[in-house]
Amino acid sequence: RSAFDHFMRRREEYESVAPTPEPVACLVERVLIDPNPKMRYTVGMFGQRIIAPLKRVLPQRAFEWFLRRMIGL
DSSP states (O other): OHHHHHHHHHHHHHHHTOOOSHHHHHHHHHHHHOSSOOSOOOOSOHHHHTHHHHHHHSOHHHHHHHHHHHHTO
């Protein structure tokens, strides 16, 4: 219960400083215009964008440890 409550507080903090939808809209426009778009794109704050590459390169336990550290558990 305490871990969940902590996570919810952190989520609210992140949401209060989250970017607006405009960066996503700009990226979608860029992808639609690009004659050779990439398969995947990331958009958002650095802490959000780093998750995808880390999940691909880190072992599962290390990735979960990193996520826990990010949310302060």
